[in-house]
Amino acid sequence: MNQETGAFKSYLTGFFLSILLTLAAYFLVVEHVFSSRVLIxxxxxxxxxxxxxxxxxxxxxxxxxxxxxxxxxxxxxxxILVILVIGSLWIMENLRYNVMPNM
Structure with a gap:
């Protein structure tokens, strides 16, 4: 097996595993299989x-x-991952505070 075939198989395996994991997460959310905390x-x-x-x-x-x-x-x-997660949480909390009615 040459190097190009090995690299292609590696990319193909990674692609299919990534698609499988993405679809698993999607169907878990769509089908409401678990409660919110377990699902997260x-x-x-x-x-x-x-x-x-x-x-x-x-x-x-x-x-x-x-x-x-x-x-x-x-x-x-x-x-980058930490910035995205913290920034998203910050934005969602800001929206919850400013948009949600006071209870």
Missing amino acids: SIIIGLGIVQMFIQLLFFLHLGQEPKPYWNSQLFLFMIT
Whole structure:
């Protein structure tokens, strides 16, 4: 097996696993399988698994001779993820405070 075929199989496997995890999260939400708290925990877990799948199959983390750039990319991804999560929570709390009627 040459290097191009191995890379293609890696990308294809990662793609199908990512699609499978996304569809699993979608159907869990649409079908109301679990309560809200359990569902949120499962979706977060599926998101973490998908993050690691993408790191392994698409970014090939840990498979390069110079892992410095991959670790820099990983740290950048974590930074962006934290900014998105905290920013989204901040915006939702601000909307809840300003839009929801006082109870």
